[in-house]
Amino acid sequence: MSQQTDTPQGGGAPEATPQTMQLGAARGGFLSQLRVTLARRTEGRGLALLTVVVIAAAILEPVVFTSYQVTLGRVALIGLVALGLTAVILMGELDLSVASTLAVSGVVMASIPDIWLGVLAALATGLIIGAINAFFVVVVGINSFIATLGMLFALRGLAFVLSDEEPVRLSNIDAGIAFGTPLLGPLTPRVLLFIAAFIALQIFLSRVKAGREFYAVGGNRQAAMDAGIPVRRRIFTGFMISGFVAALAGVINTLERTAADPTAGSTVLLASFAAAIIGGVLLNGGRGSVLGTLIGALALGILQVSLTLSGVQVDIQDIFIGVILLLAVITDPANLRAALAGVRSSFRSREKAQTPV
Amino acid sequence: MATKESLTEAIAVAGSPASGGIEKKKFSPLLWIAENGVIVFTIALILFAVIFVNGFASLPNITDVFYRAAPIGIVAVGMTFVVISANYLDLSVVAQVATAAVIMIGISNEYGLLAGFAVATLVAMLYGIVNGVAVGFFKANAVIVTLSTTFIGLGVLRWLSGGSIFFGPEDGPIRAFGQASLGPVPASALLLIVITVILWFVLNRTTFGFAVRAYGSNKEATRLAGVNTTLVVIGAFVITALAAMIGGFALAAFSNTAVSSMSDGYEFRALAAIIIGGTSVFGGKGSVLRTLLGVIFVSVLTNILVLSGIGFGFQQMAIGALIVVAVSVDALARRAAKK
Structure with missing residues (x-):
């Protein structure tokens, strides 16, 4: 995973996306086509969790749905970070630095008096951080888990340094209040921003060639390279998307609280990872969908808000989300298969050991 | 489990030449820096501090460095096992250290030191087994697994302790350990050395230690050689957890207090120490002495x-x-060595 050589983009790179795989199997009538389609979907676990959470919330804390402004705001925050993660994880990489990116960009934004200039600077910060991450992963060749872990800590430090270890108040509080009022029907600007980001990424990953190549890069990097896909450039794009949306989440978070907290983002980190992974994005890359991430974000957002409304402390909320993430990563289809194969092979070897040679 | 010699043979046969398990040494300056640079850097840093930093070369300050280094050191030498087994790191040591410290002081205050140690050991085993089973059996990603156990562990700790600070009695055994010293060297630093020696022995002189290193350099070959790799991974995480527990004890003894936030940043400091020491995050290579x-x-x-x-x-x-820099040097050195 450490070395990629950029092959020049030869004419007519084949589209090695999952969509093409369906064609061959789709001939056997509607039912079998449906079965194939369902087997290809990765959103099952996310949907199951969403169902459980919605039913539990409807019975125990129906306020979640009547005060949907709060719930949607939470979903938007978790979902934005999770969308960026989806782009990166699809390629088999990971961006742990999103939590600190959120904090740093928030502090950058609040430190600049002019609100629009601040937003621009914050988003630029996110892009730069994404580029730095990608540089270490693509050019230097470090595993993205470790590179972005180092960045997570370093950027947290940067947030403390820039903010003098105290929350930075937004100078233009009116902008924050305006940002929290409904703009289109009942939807506030932050929810609209999330919807826009969701649609944009959905179109990018399913309709744009560069986006569809993300799947190929994650599915089989060597094959993607041989097929002429500029793997290094795609990974750069992925990390910059992730940095950008994390910064956007930082902007939204800062506007919402009218202050930038240098410690922001640690709970969002866990929830957004849980959203992406339970939503079916395979950690090894190559499989997953933006829709699954949305489902995951909805489930975790509703869960968090209903726990908060029921008066459950933050510590216990952390336990809930931690358990969901642990279960999500264990029940990842590839991991389950590996575990089953391990059990089967150990049985087989025991049988072999018993038969005399 | 197979004997060490047959394991070596089996892995040599099964492992591909590029795996880095058994390879010819070719001198590369970058690789030398990645592996042995820490000796030069440490000496240079200490010389720099002695000459330029006011107040470094004083006995109280040196003792203070020892006091602060001991808990992180104990955690880091334990976590070296997870890193060598090519499972990146155990983020949850941050929760493990704080949990152990709170249990040691909190439970020892009520039921005595032995009960404190017993509960702390059980909790450490639980951490090690949960992390180890998730990573070793379910083949889940170690970073994500330990990220979630960190939040679960810290959540439970804050919830049960209410985030309050626990104080040990002034004449208690934990306080006595925290204040004991041999000349300028505090007892906790001696404990660090003892733990390092024990873990050096486990890593370099036992079949288990050999299996950990073999698994780190080539997972598939080690499995084919007949090693129960699930147990190897669980073992690596359990050793890390037990070391983190002892690190928590040393940390609690240092201040005679314990609070859930006392070990913030330990996971990163321990990882920095391990990597700068020359243990490769790619697995297979490394030692507790380097750490x-x-x-x-x-x-x-x-x-x-x-x-x-x-x-x-x-x-x-x-x-x-x-x-990031230490890992970069390691990655560049390895790439240069392969060419």
């Missing part, structure tokens, strides 16, 4: 920053940058 040197480097660096009045934020940036 010990890495701990000295990180502790002296932190001490210099503190003495120079540099704030908490810059310290974090320095440690984070150290991790």
